Amino acid sequence: MPKAIKSDQAMNRLTIESTDKAVFYQQMVQQHGSPLLILDCDQLVQQYNALSNALPDVQLFYAIKALPHPAAIQTLDTLGAGFDIATSGEIELLRQQGGRARQTIHTHPIKRDADIRHALRFGCTTFVIDNVWELEKFVHYRHRVGLLVRVSFPNPNTPIDLSRKFGCREDEASILIQKAQSLGLHVKGLSFHAGSQCPDSGNHVHAIEQCGKIINEVYQDSGKLLSVLDIGGGFPVEYMQPMMDIESFCAPIRQALKDLPEHVQVIAEPGRYLSAPAMKAVSSVMGKAKRGDACWYYLDDGIYGSYSGQLFDHVTYPLTVFSDIQAKEQAVLAGPTCDSIDVIAEQVSIAPLSIGDIVVGHQMGAYTSATSTHFNLFDKAKIVAINQPAQHTENIFQLNNN
């Protein structure tokens, strides 16, 4: 049996495995159709446990936006995770899955009044603000809510800098807190987002230190206790490049958290780290053509579907094809739509594939199906969950099972 051979054209982009390794995926496709996304709940559990172990004193709130799927929510709920929600749609999904409202935080810095009311009626009472206009929206609900002020810590080293669109300047935080107090609103803490898919935790450490200073200053100036620090997400997973393992990534964060005032409770909003490794995309070759030197393979999933993250999330996913033939040829893997931008991989060197053969994409749980479209009215890939933990026997919203 030949070992997995790494494609020599694109770095680690494409691995070729023997056809016997495809049996599981073929069976899944036979059963559920193609294209398919296979969500392995065991992997979610492993990721959650790894992050929990790396940040033992931090309460984790899964960012639903990364993979808004019932099985993901149920699995993480079983583990005791909280949930980070940003929209009314996410609230409704959580409600249907029995998510406990007391364990949710609403983290969208910009909301309509109807969104605030919807979240309150769901039972979520923690909200994020980063400007005075947003603050004023809460005056009507001031007896019911606790607010986090989101502070901006720009990070040019990440593919997605989440401190550009949202977050107030450090020097604005205490002004917002004062303003909140004058309006009778309770600010209970600070939040930040150090960036997505951070190569190291330097910006987290910097942000924790600066937030610690703000917390101390606010207390000294006004006696106001800020008791919550939300350190956001940004915990990296490996796509094409090797990344720091989670333990090494979190060690400096743990150290920085030790210097916070003792009363501060720390929470985080991991999305990608929990969900990305938990899902694989399975697509099938629906047609092929020889164009110039390359063989074009048209898959039934592409940039407008599960591979949308290659555009929106700036990620390139590792791929696997299955063949027992040693010969290789230049190939292009394209998506199914009529648009020429819909190409998943170019200049790869693989064994010849036949129509109906399977291509597997890895690390495809975060911001993949979440951002896929219905362009050309192709159906979105179906998500099939495997290894789901036993269902709650008492899966009732807002009921706490202790």
Next chain:
Amino acid sequence: MKTYSETLYDSYGQEFAVDKVYFENKTDHQHLIIFENAKFGRVMALDGIIQTTEADEFIYHEMLTHVPLMAHGKVKRVLIIGGGDGGMLREVCKHHSVEHITQVEIDAQVVDMCKQYLPNHSAGAYDDPRVHIVIDDGINFVRECKDHFDVIISDSTDPIGPGDVLFTSDFYQHCKKCLSEGGILVTQNGVAYMQLDEVVTTAKRLQPYFSDYSFYSAAIPTYIGGIMTFAWATDNPDLRTLPVEKIAQRFEAAKINTRYYNPAIHVASFALPQYILDALEKDA
């Protein structure tokens, strides 16, 4: 062990042990649940907020009913806005002098569900021949109503849900229009210590339409945070200051059994704590 946590406030709340879930509905962007609790009997909660419990509902329903009816003295026609659980209806029906009761409920299913799962609230009152049930939004009803009532009772939900229109100037204005001369409007007005500005806002909104408006109060254990206030609005200022003897006389004549209400409580309930008076910028 199962528990239910109320989510009314971010930094404070009450929790119930759940012995059994009788009913749960998670549709139309709402979550309604009725469950059994050892201390409070059947508990109904909507969108994370306790609405009523079998054990302490009598305080709330007796105070919103008997205080205005006894103060008025000759009530024949009563309008109840909301009150789908039937508790208010039960108390109003105790008054033999009352000839007509209209209850306006926004959702017919609430009435059916409460009859089934909270039968002790209505205790058969829906079968009383004096009762007329209208399924409509309370604000629509009072806008279009041409009839007059001696007492209007607004038994609304929390002002963030569908009940929010029942706290508007528009609603109070149309209630005024529907009151007969010397009639009284009473409304549920929240727990003053927790939400003091609700008292102030309601006072401001009642002021243009009623020559006499104030609040009275009672402590209901599961409306947590201290006393609940009830808004009181009428054009006859004497009704609020009747002597206890007068109330006692009427109470005796009415032959009504109560568990919280009595003439002394009636008179005393209009005494307001200083923090409320200060907020209203009134003198005691």
